[in-house]
Amino acid sequence: AHFLLLNGPNLNLLGHREPQVYGRDTLADIEARLQQIAEQAGHRLSCFQSNSEAELIDRIHAARDEDVACALINPAAFTHTSVALRDALLGVELSFIEVHLSNIAKREAFRQHSYFADIAIGTITGFGAQGYVMALNAAMQRATDATR
Numbered sequence: 001a002h003f004l005l006l007n008g009p010n011l012n013l014l015g016h017r018e019p020q021v022y023g024r025d026t027l028a029d030i031e032a033r034l035q036q037i038a039e040q041a042g043h044r045l046s047c048f049q050s051n052s053e054a055e056l057i058d059r060i061h062a063a064r065d066e067d068v069a070c071a072l073i074n075p076a077a078f079t080h081t082s083v084a085l086r087d088a089l090l091g092v093e094l095s096f097i098e099v100h101l102s103n104i105a106k107r108e109a110f111r112q113h114s115y116f117a118d119i120a121i122g123t124i125t126g127f128g129a130q131g132y133v134m135a136l137n138a139a140m141q142r143a144t145d146a147t148r
């Protein structure tokens, strides 16, 4: 199956940005690890990061023609602000798992609401870079179950 990893604003700074909150792994490290896991299991993974809401929306629209089984999305700060990204996901009926490195439930009040949580398959939050691996494993399992 084809999976899509989407990361939102400032996640290009991973590894350097507030490492006590977000960890030491860079986004390149995370993408390489996930690529390897997907390929080993006979799947395909596309990766995209942008600081731009418009580019993320366009990437979600493009997924309509790519037969994406499931996306793994960390919308970053757009989690708490973006009706437009939410509408894009609903518009192309892209099913997705929401991922956050930090446990947003333990953080500031403005991080307590997600525009994605109620339309996601599920949310993985607080496990750092490992959360992406957990999300990919869940997505692969779902794809396998769906073909059974």
Ligand code: DQA
Binding pocket: 009, 010, 074, 075, 076, 077, 078, 079, 099, 100, 101, 102, 103, 104, 111
């Ligand atoms: C984040 C949590 C968001 O609140 C924050 O704006 C981020 C990263 C996380 O992965 O923990 O940029 O999505």
